[in-house]
Amino acid sequence: MRWLQIVAPPSFSAAPSARSWCRCGYDRTARGRAGVLTLIEAHTHHPEHCPQSSDAEGSKAA
Incomplete structure (x- = not known):
C-alpha cells in the first residue's frame, strides 16, 4: 500500500510540499x-x- 500527500497552499507564491x-x-x-x-x-x-x-493495490479480495 502506498500513499501520496500533496499540500498546495492557496497562494501562488507559497511553496507546495508533498510526502x-x-x-x-x-x-x-x-x-x-x-x-x-x-x-x-x-x-x-x-x-x-x-x-x-506482489500484492497489487487494485487486486480483488479473496
Missing part, C-alpha cells in the same frame, strides 16, 4: 513545484521496485 510513503519503508518528502513534480513521478514508478509489490 510519498509505502509500507515497505519507502518515505520521501519534497518542497517546491519542481520537487513535488519529481516526487509524484518517483511515487508513480515506486511499485516497479517495491519488494511488496
Whole structure:
C-alpha cells in the first residue's frame, strides 16, 4: 500500500510540499513545484521496485 500527500497552499507564491510513503519503508518528502513534480513521478514508478509489490493495490479480495 502506498500513499501520496500533496499540500498546495492557496497562494501562488507559497511553496507546495508533498510526502510519498509505502509500507515497505519507502518515505520521501519534497518542497517546491519542481520537487513535488519529481516526487509524484518517483511515487508513480515506486511499485516497479517495491519488494511488496506482489500484492497489487487494485487486486480483488479473496
